[in-house]
Each structure stands twice: as C-alpha cells, then as structure tokens.
Amino acid sequence: MALWCRGVQRILVDVRPIFSLFQTIGNTEYSSLSSVSRPEGLGSDEAKEAKTVEGHKPIVPLECRFVYPEFLPDPRLDHRNSLREKLERMDMLNRRAHIDIPEFYVGSILAVTSSNSHAPEKSSRFVGICIQRGGCGLRASFILRNVIDHQGVEMFYEMYSPVVQKIEVLRLEKRLDNELLYLRDALPEYSTFQLDMEPEFLPEGAPVPVNPIKVKLKPRPWLERWERQELKGVQDLGLPERFYKRAAEVARPWEKYDLMKEYRASIPAEEQEEIFVEVYSQLQQLEVMRKKMKRRRTFVRPKKMG
Amino acid sequence: MAGVGCSVRGYFLPLRVARNVVKGSICCLFQQQVRGAKHLNYPRLRNPIWFVRKERTKYEEHLTPENKSFIQEVIHDKYGPPTVIGGISTYKQSPLKLQPMERGSWFPGCRRTGVIARKIGIYPMWLKDGTRVLTTLLQVLDNHVIRYIPPEEFHPPRTSVRNPKSKQQLGCLLVGAESADPQTFTKEYCGLFKDSGVMPTKILGRFLISPEAAVQPGTPLYASHFKPGDYVDVRGKTVYRGFQGVMTRWGFKGGPASHGVTKTHRRPGNIGAGGGKARVWPGQKMPGHMGNRYRILYGLEVLRVNTKYNVIWVKGPAVAGETNSTVYIYDTRLPLRKLKETPHFPTYYPEDDDPLPDDIYSENLHPFTAPTITYEENA
C-alpha cells in the first residue's frame, strides 16, 4: 500500500465512477491465475478481433453491465472458474427463453406473479418497489417492498427460480441511492403502492429517469445508523450534533481513493466485454422476439361498423 | 514410528516382503485402546511404485528455435496432435499399444473404477416441485487409465485391521488426469506412462477395483461414467485453515464473554480427569493445524451430467476443498444407495452406443430448458 501511495500522492480522484470505464493493466493474466482451462469457441474469436482493432470500439453497448448485472460473476478470485461461469450463463439464457426478465433498477416498481402451492389459485401476485438487488449468476435476487393495509410487507425473490411466472415493470426509474433499505424506517407513504397499479410506459430509447425524491424518516430508533451512510435520497435527519460528530470519527474517507479495493470488487472492463459478447446476441434476439409478440397481441383488427 | 507418548505394548507382525519395501520397517499394532484413534496418523510403511520424483528443476537449456520445434514434433508424433476435448486443451492420444483386454460383466457388490475431477464451483438448481438445491460442479479432467495391477501383485501399505483379507481381492487401477508437456517431468515419472502410450499427466490417482472391473490402460474415462440418479462418494482435501484454536477446530464452547472472566474466553478448560489415569489421554482435542486433510463425503446424488464438457453436478455444497481443487469420485459405499442396475461397466465407451445428448438430467431435477413450474389445482 505504501508503494502505490507514493505514486498517487497528488492524483486524488474518487475512483469509483471512473473505474468501470478504465481498462485495467495486465488483466490478461486472469486465465493463468485461475489455472483452469478456458473453453474455446463461443465469442472468443470476436473478442480477439476487437482487441487487435486500434482505438478499441466496444462491440456491445456499455449499458449491458447495468441492464444485465447478474451476468457478471462474483469478482472474488478464489471462486472464479471460466467453465463454470460459461455453464451458468448458458443456464441463465435457457431460463430467459421462458420468462422475460426485464431491465429494472433499485427504485423501480415491479409486479411479480409466481406459482404458489399454498394458494388456492396456485399462483400469487405481489406489487412493490425494488429496495435491493443482489447475487451473481443464478443466485440473482431482489427484494420488493409495499405497505398493504398499513402493514409493511417485503418479498424476497430469486430471479432465475422456475417458480416465477412473470416479472412486469410497472414504473421504470432509478433513485439517488443504490439500496433503499431506509424505506423501512421511512414514513409509510413512501413505500405504499397500489396493488392494481397500471404499467407506465416510457418513450422508446429514452434514458431511465432518476427520481430525485428525498424521503422523510420516522423518528429514531432506526434499524441502521443512517447518519453514518452517505445517503442522498433522505431529507435532513434532524439529529443532535453528537451523532454527526461520531459519524465523522468512524468514517473511512480514504476508501473512495483505494484503487486496489475497487479493482478487487469489480470485473475488469475487457472481461466484461468478453462476457457480454457471448450472451448479447442471444439476449437481443429474445428481446426482439418479445417485442414482436407484444405488438401482435396488442394489435386489434378494426371492426366494421354497421 | 508412530509414537504417541504411551507405552507400546504391541506385537510384531511378520515382515511382509513387497517390491519396494523400505528395509527395516516394522509394523506395530497398538493393543491399548486410544481415545478417538481415527485422526491419529498411522504412517504408510511402503511407498507405492508410482511414488517417484515428479518434477525436475527447469534450467535454461538455450535451445535453438529449430530444436524446440523438433521436440514439439516428436511429442506430437508420439502422442498425437494438440486438440481441445471437452473444453480442455490436450493431445489427441494415439491408439492403444497393448493387447485388448476382455471386458468384465457387472454383478452387485462389484467395485468399478472412480474418476479424478476438479471442483469448479457451486450454483443453485431447482427440483421439479420448486425446491432449491445447491449443486457442486465437478469437471472430469482429461482422465486416462495408466496401469492395472492385479490383486496378486498389488500389496497396499495399509490393510484393514478388522478384515485383513478384504483388500487382498482388489486390484489397483492407476488413473491419470490432465495431460501435460513431458518436458516438465522427470524421466522416471514419464516411464510410468510408457506402456499405456498415454501422455504424462499432472495428477495420478489410484482406485481399488474388483478384477472384473479392470480397464485397458490408455482408455479415457468420461463424466458419463456416472449417470444422473446414481450416488457417489467424493473425496477431497479440505481447505487449509492454519493453526486453529479449540473452538474453531473442535467446536468447543469456550468461556463466558463477561462476568469477570479473566483471560478464558476461547480456551479448552479442563483437559483431563484426576484419579487413576492421572495423565492426558492420547487423542485429547487441542489446538493445532486444521484442514489440508483428505475427507470423503458419502452418498451425494448425481443430478446432471454434461457430456460436452465432462461436468457432473452433485447435490450439496459441502464437497471438501476450494474451487479448482482436485477431487476423487467413487461409486457410493452406502449400502442403501448402492447401484442396483448395471452401470456403464467397466466404464463408459463412446463407441458402444449412440452418442449421448449434451445434457442429461435426473428425473426430479428441473432443467432450465423446461417451461415454468406450475402446480395443479386439486379438485
């Protein structure tokens, strides 16, 4: 750590937002590190071509990593194996052929229909705001929250579970924070959504809107120490000065300058491209097919009058 | 000699003369009962014939490029051109040199060979009723049978105490995994592979088998050796945890965290009773090195087999070892889960039947290619 510190003395930029776009140095060592056979075939030719092209224009759009974040594997080096990741991606694509898992973010409102052996109708539907998204590969999951009859309810869903029948996005939007766990300590009106909400459509090609809402929290006690987290989506917490003082004492302001920590917690850009080159074409095909089916369904032949 | 600090009141077994016996070694049997004797390391007293020096010191040989390519040509001539089989870059092995062996027929109770694999990871799969199970993926590396030693010639260094004759009926099958460039190994090690015509492998393992299950040296072993629905035992080396205290290593409860306790939060406490046996018993659980031991997990169900990449999915996440470590897979020894129908015997030969589909699933496993699970409404 002392070595990189000396080199980086005067170049202090918060590396987190920029890091994902930088290409890393020497990440081609990856395959030898994991010491496992890399399966040849699928996509590697295209990737090799891209590397030799000067100027290196990306083949797949950069947004892939945000639209399909679960395709990126767990960055922990101990657990990485290219063949297993490839098989996992194949299984994910096979599942996506049977269910449309749309693009959504934390803060979007979803309606999930799933098969439920306990219900008399054998299926159940839940509408809620996505407060957390986690997991890599087939373990991808999300939590939906809603307040029903003045009772806060949360449901944990596994995205690739074959029991999930349908995932609809009723409102596609982002919030100012990556996780909205503070909604549990917020006033109930911020988590209440009608169960019969109609889907709101965005114009084609429009960027995902960011909801700049600032949520008001209930008075303390809270489930977590929200003053210690850099939350942008909450109003002024209104706590005594000692809370903020203690928060400043336990704060770790150097972490946002820690290059290696960020490197270890992310997948290098070149690898991300290789991964998406493999799966993007199939995902595009599925999307195109679904759009066609939608148009076919909504098209109603005009009836002759009289 | 395995001295564990107690008096050796044993008897001397007659010297068993085998090919590579270490002269002067004597097998002692402890007559005294030792508490928890399972974990005591009784030493191996004769090294197997394949325990030869494997790696050689690599030094700069200053070969000209022509010489280097000539060596590569020789290797390709001898062993075959480099290809990719099942996602692993290996060499296309030449046809077998030895006389073809007769294939035995299976009978219940027969022991067939196992397979050397690599644990590549864990991911979840779902059963047909919606239950989620974690499955471990085991990739069967480039396996080849190297040698078969019949029971008359094979003298394992450790025999079962209860049933000394049990292993005398079993032959030994040497299986190698993950072929590598012969230039990285010593001459003696390469010599082990001469008869079979197989490229020297990085990993060499042995399986005890019934003589009927003998496989011709040079035969490749695939993941289709096991079928979905079979039960297997998986042996692997546990994750090394270093020197660990008694709470992590043996699950002791330690001491209270507060209430005035002085310096006794994670200690073992009392280690023995007083009275007659006024000493610490051998086998007393104490802090020490934890992990890096071979441990076998019995009765894991095979849920799915991929024939293209030679991967086996077994139920459960607890296979010993880290990701990318080597494991050995055997047919299960649990009596209620043993094979009842004829498996691929002595192993799976691709030329026998029609080519298998890429993915074979167990009956109760839900493949991702199948549509969403729905429950039927009861009347």
Place this chain on the structure above:
Amino acid sequence: MNCKGRMDSKFMLMADLLCDKAATTTAMLREKLKTCTVEYITNNFDVESIWLNVIMKRLSMWRNFPELMNVGRTFHTSSVCGHIIKLTRLRVVDNSEIGKQAMAEGKPPKCIHIYNKKGVGTIGDKVLVAVKGEKKKGIIVGVKQNQPSLIPKFDSNNVVLIDDTGTPLGTRIHVPIPQILRTILKEKNVVKGVDYTKLLALATRFV
C-alpha cells in the same frame, strides 16, 4: 510517548505508513503532537493530510479517553436473528377487545411460551402470551425475520389471539397474512379438537 490502552490496528497501519514518508511529513506530525490540537482540514485533497487528520483525532481521543481506545475489550456479537422467543413483544392484529385495549394502552402482549420443541417461534407457531395481566394463546401470523424466497417478511411481529380450540377471539384480521399459513395450519389441524380454519376465514387479504 507513554499511552495507556492498546493502539488499534488501523492506527498502527497508518502510523507505519507515515514513518515511511519523507522527513518533512514526520516533522509536521511531531509539531502537531506538541500542540495536540485537532484541526479538521476540509478542502485539502491531500492523502497525507487526511491521514494526519485521522491520526490526530485518534491521538487526542487516546489522551483524553484512554479507556475508549481499548479496542481489545469489545466482543463479537452475531447478527439479529429475528425469530420469536420468550419475552418478545408482539402486535395483536385482530379486533379482539383485549387485544385492542392492550395495543391502545401501549402495553403490547409479551410471548411467555412457545408451543414447539425448539423454543423459538416463526410463522404458524402457537404461543402463550401475557396480555393485560391475562394468559392467552395466539398464532404468529407474521415475523420480522428474514424469510426464504416467496414467503413475505413483515415490519412487525404479528399475532392473532385464539382460545384452546383454535377459535380466534376477534372477528376480523385487518393485516395481510402469508399464504403459507394455509399449509402450516392445515397440518396442525390433525390434532383432535383443534380447528384453525376459522382463523384463515377471518383474514381479509392473503399475501
């Protein structure tokens, strides 16, 4: 410098790193130590200043509150489990008289016994609660504990008061109830004289 208490590991790491630095930096640190004042440098983007800042704060804490810097005295606690145990306060969600009064007073019922072998309760378990000085039985219909996939998690631990035969004391349950209760209570109906179907009939909404 003689200091009471143990230095925590973060401090040690940073102190070591600063010792590697040029003499001017260490001189600066020495100067600051003499004065021992804490100045919060806000607009400086210098890494060293930030570290110096933190070190200064820790040193000052050390001098003034040595007991607090004894980081070795803490012990590790596991995360919150969230299941129902004895003395857990529960929220009555039916409209029984006794339940309504207890919740209105601000003295919610406390669980005093769980009718299963484990001693911890979750959705569907029968519990004995002490409410307004009386002992009543109840069924847990919602917990704050993290649940497996497809089972809802509630913001409060909800209970419905029942009598010995399983008939609820109230006439309506105004909060949503998990679907899995249907299966759990059906299995419990096996015991003679117990019938939980009335409880399920009272529910207005299933989640």
